[in-house]
Amino acid sequence: MLILDHLSQRFSVPGGSVQALAPVSLMVARGEFVSIVGPSGCGKTTLLHLIAGLVTPTQGTVSLEGVPIQKPQKQIGLVFQKSNLMPWRTVRENIALPLELDQVPMTERRDRADIVIARLGLKGFEDAFPSQLSGGMAGRVAIGRALIQQPQILLLDEPFGALDALTRESMQLELLRLWDSGELSMAIMVTHSITEAVFLADRVVVMSPRPGQIQAIIPVELPRPRHLEMVHSSAFGTLASQVRRHIEAH
Numbered sequence: 366m367l368i369l370d371h372l373s374q375r376f377s378v379p380g381g382s383v384q385a386l387a388p389v390s391l392m393v394a395r396g397e398f399v400s401i402v403g404p405s406g407c408g409k410t411t412l413l414h415l416i417a418g419l420v421t422p423t424q425g426t427v428s429l430e431g432v433p434i435q436k437p438q439k440q441i442g443l444v445f446q447k448s449n450l451m452p453w454r455t456v457r458e459n460i461a462l463p464l465e466l467d468q469v470p471m472t473e474r475r476d477r478a479d480i481v482i483a484r485l486g487l488k489g490f491e492d493a494f495p496s497q498l499s500g501g502m503a504g505r506v507a508i509g510r511a512l513i514q515q516p517q518i519l520l521l522d523e524p525f526g527a528l529d530a531l532t533r534e535s536m537q538l539e540l541l542r543l544w545d546s547g548e549l550s551m552a553i554m555v556t557h558s559i560t561e562a563v564f565l566a567d568r569v570v571v572m573s574p575r576p577g578q579i580q581a582i583i584p585v586e587l588p589r590p591r592h593l594e595m596v597h598s599s600a601f602g603t604l605a606s607q608v609r610r611h612i613e614a615h
């Protein structure tokens with residue numbers, strides 16, 4: 366179980382400080398996929414960075430199975446909002462980067478990267494550079510880099526935001542396949558798309574404008590595996606309008 370306990374974040378900026386995140390408390394159980402939606406600047410990225418242990422909270426704690434998270438952990442993989450691929454590194458080298466930083470020997474790095482590459486449908490592009498990839502492929506490389514350490518928890522920060530509608534749909538299905546494979550025990554995804562939030566998650570967390578607070582949590586009781594046709598069902602429509610109402614309440 367992941368527990369966020371009165372987590373808040375204030376950043377110093379020239380001439381003062383910004384309250385990026387108001388106290389947020391949330392429990393995420395094993396086996397849960399949670400989506401987070403909320404207006405731009407409400408602290409969603411900050412929240413993921415706090416969960417990933419990249420930033421120390423001003424107040425409150427993050428703990429996983431009762432152990433506080435105070436620095437980055439292998440069991441937590443993060444797909445950044447900006448995919449941060451290194452243009453001078455190949456697909457394989459980008460995906461293997463966390464292993465390199467961890468001083469894993471070269472042959473093991475290569476083998477493990479190639480497994481991830483095959484899973485994500487990037488076979489044949491091992492030696493390509495980011496500039497030679499489509500947006501969807503670059504997105505998969507960013508996800509591959511988060512998966513290479515075999516995390517239990519995957520954090521995704523608007524991973525498909527820059528993609529066209531069709532590519533985005535196919536990436537959502539790939540993410541669902543990964544989720545259904547049972548390798549991950551928790552996923553938390555930030556998105557601006559209400560449809561995407563409902564389609565993928567077991568719960569949708571709606572945040573208020575900055576400083577972000579949890580405004581509503583909407584359980585999504587749609588069966589799994591999820592199919593694209595579900596998006597057109599009346600149950601789906603009801604959930605999506607519920608989420609929209611909470612977003613528009615401000």
Ligand SMILES: Nc1ncnc2c1ncn2[C@@H]1O[C@H](COP(=O)(O)OP(=O)(O)OP(=O)(O)O)[C@@H](O)[C@H]1O
Nearest residue numbers: 376377378383385404405406407408409410411412
């Ligand atoms: N390192 C930082 N230093 C100062 N202020 C920051 C820092 N990081 C974030 N902020 C501020 O905190 C607030 C929340 O930022 P954050 O990036 O978490 O929002 P967000 O919800 O992810 O927005 P978006 O949907 O646009 O990605 C913003 O006002 C931002 O300017």
Ligand SMILES: [Mg+2]
Nearest residue numbers: 409410411446
């Ligand atoms: Mg953000």
